[in-house]
Amino acid sequence: MLSTTPRTTLGRKKHRAVTDRAVLHAVLDDGLICHLGVVRDGVPLVLPTGYGRDGDTLYLHGSTGAASLRKASEDLDVCVTVTLLDGIVYARSVNNHSMNYRSAVILGKAKLVTDADAKMHGLKVLTDHLAPGSWEHAREVNAKEFAAVSVLSLDLAEASVKMRAEGPDDEADDVGADTAWAGVLPVRTVFGAPEPSADLSPGWVIPPHVTDRE
Amino acid sequence: MLSTTPRTTLGRKKHRAVTDRAVLHAVLDDGLICHLGVVRDGVPLVLPTGYGRDGDTLYLHGSTGAASLRKASEDLDVCVTVTLLDGIVYARSVNNHSMNYRSAVILGKAKLVTDADAKMHGLKVLTDHLAPGSWEHAREVNAKEFAAVSVLSLDLAEASVKMRAEGPDDEADDVGADTAWAGVLPVRTVFGAPEPSADLSPGWVIPPHVTDRE
Numbered sequence: 001m002l003s004t005t006p007r008t009t010l011g012r013k014k015h016r017a018v019t020d021r022a023v024l025h026a027v028l029d030d031g032l033i034c035h036l037g038v039v040r041d042g043v044p045l046v047l048p049t050g051y052g053r054d055g056d057t058l059y060l061h062g063s064t065g066a067a068s069l070r071k072a073s074e075d076l077d078v079c080v081t082v083t084l085l086d087g088i089v090y091a092r093s094v095n096n097h098s099m100n101y102r103s104a105v106i107l108g109k110a111k112l113v114t115d116a117d118a119k120m121h122g123l124k125v126l127t128d129h130l131a132p133g134s135w136e137h138a139r140e141v142n143a144k145e146f147a148a149v150s151v152l153s154l155d156l157a158e159a160s161v162k163m164r165a166e167g168p169d170d171e172a173d174d175v176g177a178d179t180a181w182a183g184v185l186p187v188r189t190v191f192g193a194p195e196p197s198a199d200l201s202p203g204w205v206i207p208p209h210v211t212d213r214e
Numbered sequence: 215m216l217s218t219t220p221r222t223t224l225g226r227k228k229h230r231a232v233t234d235r236a237v238l239h240a241v242l243d244d245g246l247i248c249h250l251g252v253v254r255d256g257v258p259l260v261l262p263t264g265y266g267r268d269g270d271t272l273y274l275h276g277s278t279g280a281a282s283l284r285k286a287s288e289d290l291d292v293c294v295t296v297t298l299l300d301g302i303v304y305a306r307s308v309n310n311h312s313m314n315y316r317s318a319v320i321l322g323k324a325k326l327v328t329d330a331d332a333k334m335h336g337l338k339v340l341t342d343h344l345a346p347g348s349w350e351h352a353r354e355v356n357a358k359e360f361a362a363v364s365v366l367s368l369d370l371a372e373a374s375v376k377m378r379a380e381g382p383d384d385e386a387d388d389v390g391a392d393t394a395w396a397g398v399l400p401v402r403t404v405f406g407a408p409e410p411s412a413d414l415s416p417g418w419v420i421p422p423h424v425t426d427r428e
Binding site: 032033035036037038039042043044045046047048050077078079080081083085087088090091092093094095097099101103105107123127130131134135137138139140141142145149167168170174175177178179180181182183184185186187188189190191192193194195196197198199200201204206207210213 | 246247249250251252253256257258259260261262264291292293294295297299301302304305306307308309311313315317319321337341344345348349351352353354355356359363381382384388389391392393394395396397398399400401402403404405406407408409410411412413414415418420421424427
């Protein structure tokens with residue numbers, strides 16, 4: 001079960017909170033980017049970045065700027081949020097319009113991964129999430145690149161999931177009046193046809209780990 | 215031109231920053247949800263929420279919890295980020311894998327909209343963004359609903375846009391080696407077929423503002 005500390009209890013509409021670790025993992029695995037929140041000079045800063053999950057550890061690229069915010073002697077308070085928008089909910093009243101979505105919010109301290117093996121593992125997890133199959137297909141990380149990149153890890157201990165996955169929740173009077181359409185317009189994220197690089201040599205067939213991605 | 219204060223200068227890869235207000239507006243108009251960052255108890259909190267833009271004002275639903283964080287006597291420091299993921303960039307090396315994206319980051323103080331006309335205008339802007347046409351089609355906001363909802367406004371004065379929209383940026387040695395495929399897998403957000411509510415009375419035709427949405 002997910003912890004439900006006051007920090008991850010998101011106020012109103014608590015019925016939409018989910019406390020199942022498998023659901024948390026599924027949301028994180030379905031997302032492609034996260035939004036990383038940090039506090040800088042006392043105000044919030046939210047930046048999009050890639051991530052990857054292994055068990056109950058989330059890895060983040062340090063190149064987001066978060067690493068530079070982290071003082072050498074301490075970990076960095078972060079909030080990582082992954083949101084999947086699933087539909088626009090058209091209700092019979094303007095007020096009851098809504099969205100179907102799945103959202104994971106993780107609070108904790110991001111740690112700089114310094115152990116070389118752990119850092120290389122983090123890079124593999126990040127690559128497997130961004131581009132499954134590329135870790136095996138593409139040229140591996142060399143020593144110079146490895147030194148230049150930083151990886152942050154975040155424990156999934158303090159996390160919450162909220163979701164809405166239903167039709168419009170209209171007032172009985174509005175249903176009876178029957179003066180407006182109601183339903184859901186699904187929203188999906190899809191991949192298009194792969195576009196080979198302009199400088200790719202002739203004869204390349206697009207590899208299965210790209211063509212078969214869903 | 216967009217301001218480029220130190221706060222919205224995002225560190226490395228500054229060549230990806232865009233300082234054109236039309237581009238900012240386009241990113242905000244293309245997005246469906248934003249990620250709202252606030253500071254709570256000294257740590258960041260990032261929540262997904264709907265928004266809408268009118269000129270250089272962004273409107274947010276107060277129901278995100280942000281309104282409750284705002285002390286009655288002062289405005290709330292927020293960061294609002296809208297990210298559109300456009301593609302996965304497969305490079306010849308693991309290290310040069312990347313993403314094509316457009317991202318807007320707005321910093322400022324969110325103000326509670328209290329004037330009744332301005333608040334109703336904010337609700338219309340929010341509705342027009344979430345579900346264009348619904349403001350005219352669905353039952354209007356009544357007095358009770360109007361009193362229960364809160365609207366926040368945020369000036370777009372301090373904002374930045376970053377984007378990447380190109381093929382892989384590989385090392386010359388990797389291009390020459392020609393041992394891996396390189397290209398872009400486009401990512402798109404699309405609408406599916408509208409799903410009428412289970413309790414919709416027979417005979418309804420799905421209205422054009424839903425079927426024609428792109």
